[in-house]
Amino acid sequence: MATTMNETTLSLKTNMRKLWADHAIWTRQYAVSALDNAPDMMAAKDRLLKTPDNIGNSFVPYYGDGTGRKLAELLRKHVLLGVDLIEFAKAGDQKNFETQDSKWTVNADEIARFLSQTNPHWAKDDMFDLLHQHLTLTKKQVEARLDKRWKDDVAAFDDVFTEINTVADTISQGIMKQFPDKF
Numbered sequence: 001m002a003t004t005m006n007e008t009t010l011s012l013k014t015n016m017r018k019l020w021a022d023h024a025i026w027t028r029q030y031a032v033s034a035l036d037n038a039p040d041m042m043a044a045k046d047r048l049l050k051t052p053d054n055i056g057n058s059f060v061p062y063y064g065d066g067t068g069r070k071l072a073e074l075l076r077k078h079v080l081l082g083v084d085l086i087e088f089a090k091a092g093d094q095k096n097f098e099t100q101d102s103k104w105t106v107n108a109d110e111i112a113r114f115l116s117q118t119n120p121h122w123a124k125d126d127m128f129d130l131l132h133q134h135l136t137l138t139k140k141q142v143e144a145r146l147d148k149r150w151k152d153d154v155a156a157f158d159d160v161f162t163e164i165n166t167v168a169d170t171i172s173q174g175i176m177k178q179f180p181d182k183f
Contacts, residue, residue: 009183013172016142019058020168023051023075024160029143034086045083052076062175062182063118071118074111081107082138089142101139108135121174137163165177 003015028049033041056072081104088097112127141156176183 006183009176012175012183013169015058015164016168016172019051019055020164021161022054023048024157026158027079027138027140028160029084030083031138031145034083035090035098035142035145048079048083049076051162052079055161058115059118062179064066067118070114071111074107074114078104078107078111085164086140086142089146104135105132108132119174119178121177122170125171130163133163134160134167140151 016117026044030041030044032038033044052072052075055075056068056070058068059071060068064084081100085097085100085104088094088100108131109128112131115122115127116124137156137160141160143151144150144152146155
């Protein structure tokens, strides 16, 4: 038997997928532009830097301004660390890459912890796993592109996109479980 979604549920799920997809797409666009020294690199970075606020703002109706701002702050740090990581990878600076990668992992843990404290339906271990997978897949994509393994680069982005949809769906499901009266 097919389950139908009401308009509010469909809107939340669609919006959350779009917001997280924007994050993955603009991360990729920035990586492609930065690694190729393309003239659109700064425009891509500027657009990527809008994704934390957009995602944070999507939390405001359920969790308030403070939570939305805190999530945006953590995600902005995630984006900036990722931008630096791409630059170190491009430069072949392994020492700074590893240092930055450690900071990126700590930031992912901070985001996972924050989310799990915000909603009991976002188990800490599940959030850690999802966010660590996001980091791993993003690095795999950048490495493939750096090595000019184009098919692997494309396949890695497919994996990133599938995984980020899982993040979005997990967020949506948690919100709907925590606030069933709104859906």
